[in-house]
Amino acid sequence: MLGWFKKKIGKGKEEPIPVAPVVATAPPPAEELAPTQIAGPPPASTAPQPPPAKTAESKEGVLQRLKAGLSKTRESFLSKMDAVFLGKKVIDAQLLDELEEILITSDLGFRTVQDLLDEARRQVSRQELADAEALKRFLKARILSYLQQIERPAELVMPESGPFVILVLGVNGVGKTTTIGKLAHKFKQADNKVLLVAADTFRAAAIDQIKVWGERIGVEVCAQQPGADPSSVAFDALEYARNRDFDVIIIDTAGRLHTKVNLMEELRKIKRVIGKKCAGAPHEVLLVLDATTGQNAVSQARQFHEVAELTGLVLTKLDGTAKGGIVVNISREFDLPIRFIGVGEKMDDLRDFDPAEFVEALFAS
Ligand SMILES: Nc1nc2c(ncn2[C@@H]2O[C@H](COP(=O)(O)OP(=O)(O)OP(=O)(O)O)[C@@H](O)[C@H]2O)c(=O)[nH]1
Numbered sequence: 236m237l238g239w240f241k242k243k244i245g246k247g248k249e250e251p252i253p254v255a256p257v258v259a260t261a262p263p264p265a266e267e268l269a270p271t272q273i274a275g276p277p278p279a280s281t282a283p284q285p286p287p288a289k290t291a292e293s294k295e296g297v298l299q300r301l302k303a304g305l306s307k308t309r310e311s312f313l314s315k316m317d318a319v320f321l322g323k324k325v326i327d328a329q330l331l332d333e334l335e336e337i338l339i340t341s342d343l344g345f346r347t348v349q350d351l352l353d354e355a356r357r358q359v360s361r362q363e364l365a366d367a368e369a370l371k372r373f374l375k376a377r378i379l380s381y382l383q384q385i386e387r388p389a390e391l392v393m394p395e396s397g398p399f400v401i402l403v404l405g406v407n408g409v410g411k412t413t414t415i416g417k418l419a420h421k422f423k424q425a426d427n428k429v430l431l432v433a434a435d436t437f438r439a440a441a442i443d444q445i446k447v448w449g450e451r452i453g454v455e456v457c458a459q460q461p462g463a464d465p466s467s468v469a470f471d472a473l474e475y476a477r478n479r480d481f482d483v484i485i486i487d488t489a490g491r492l493h494t495k496v497n498l499m500e501e502l503r504k505i506k507r508v509i510g511k512k513c514a515g516a517p518h519e520v521l522l523v524l525d526a527t528t529g530q531n532a533v534s535q536a537r538q539f540h541e542v543a544e545l546t547g548l549v550l551t552k553l554d555g556t557a558k559g560g561i562v563v564n565i566s567r568e569f570d571l572p573i574r575f576i577g578v579g580e581k582m583d584d585l586r587d588f589d590p591a592e593f594v595e596a597l598f599a600s
Pocket residue numbers: 405406407408409410411412413414435441488489490491551552553554555576577578579580584
């Protein structure tokens with residue numbers, strides 16, 4: 236399996252990075268921790284043990300786990316379809332109307348449902364879709380083609396030199412911090428030196444939460460006091476990171492309502508300050524969306540994109556919803572790649588988004 240991100244080596248040359256086993260890093264000496272308060276990895280005796288060396292998970296294994304994560308969507312979607320098809324030999328107008336309803340309740344989005352149904356009706360009238368199985372095959376192929384229309388590569392592309400700075404945004408409780416923990420784990424497994432930055436200073440618990448992730452994974456966390464200005468936390472963290480050879484810096488931010496102007500302006504400032512401190516950064520601006528919020532995720536993406544020029548999306552909690560069609564909806568609505576999908580709360584439950592795998596898991600019988 237190819238890597239899920241690329242490192243640029245020399246001009247224009249990009250090399251896929253395979254997933255490698257964890258190499259535990261020692262905590263930094265205490266005197267190096269000023270000026271920000273750094274929660275380093277625990278001392279060697281309590282440091283998390285590296286998982287047994289493993290190569291990339293088998294394709295079959297990935298698909299099984301993805302299927303499990305998408306089971307709610309799939310069961311709702313397929314069982315409703317089967318009920319509509321039950322006992323029907325031919326595809327008629329009534330069947331297509333019922334199918335339309337099912338597709339709409341899966342949150343595929345109005346435009347996508349209309350496009351699918353228009354084409355299905357055309358093909359039925361030309362007698363190209365003979366039965367229910369043919370119709371399912373048609374839906375699967377069409378949905379895949381929609382997901383593949385995004386031109387930009389889904390892999391993250393790291394800069395030629397200096398750390399890869401990722402800014403993570405989203406409304407409250409969508410799974411930003413958890414996604415950051417999972418992502419840091421992925422980077423660490425691929426042998427990168429990772430720094431987490433607690434720029435969500437809104438609640439003390441938010442700072443503790445990211446420190447816990449740092450300890451669990453064995454990566455450093457830059458944090459300050461609750462209530463500190465998030466822009467200066469980000470600034471100080473980048474200063475700390477200078478000459479320390481971090482490969483990846485991931486910045487957490489407080490959840491904010493996309494409709495609150497002052498909070499969205501704060502994001503603009505955070506981004507500007509990061510760019511001033513580190514030219515070209517943030518290289519990746521990731522918006523985390525909770526798949527269970529359905530259509531609302533679309534308006535969140537729109538507002539955040541306007542303020543922060545997103546470069547990619549993460550859809551979390553797909554395991555907790557029957558409305559996984561939102562992935563297709565979001566993907567068609569914005570010219571933004573879906574980088575990852577969250578299919579559970581565990582460290583390994585952040586999956587690379589692969590359209591073919593996703594559709595396979597969605598339609599698996
Ligand atoms: N089932 C499931 N739960 C998830 C997933 N991602 C995150 N969660 C859960 O969602 C809840 C909120 O996650 P957080 O990471 O704290 O969300 P946040 O966006 O950082 O929240 P705020 O910082 O308060 O805005 C936690 O209970 C997570 O375990 C996922 O993919 N699947």
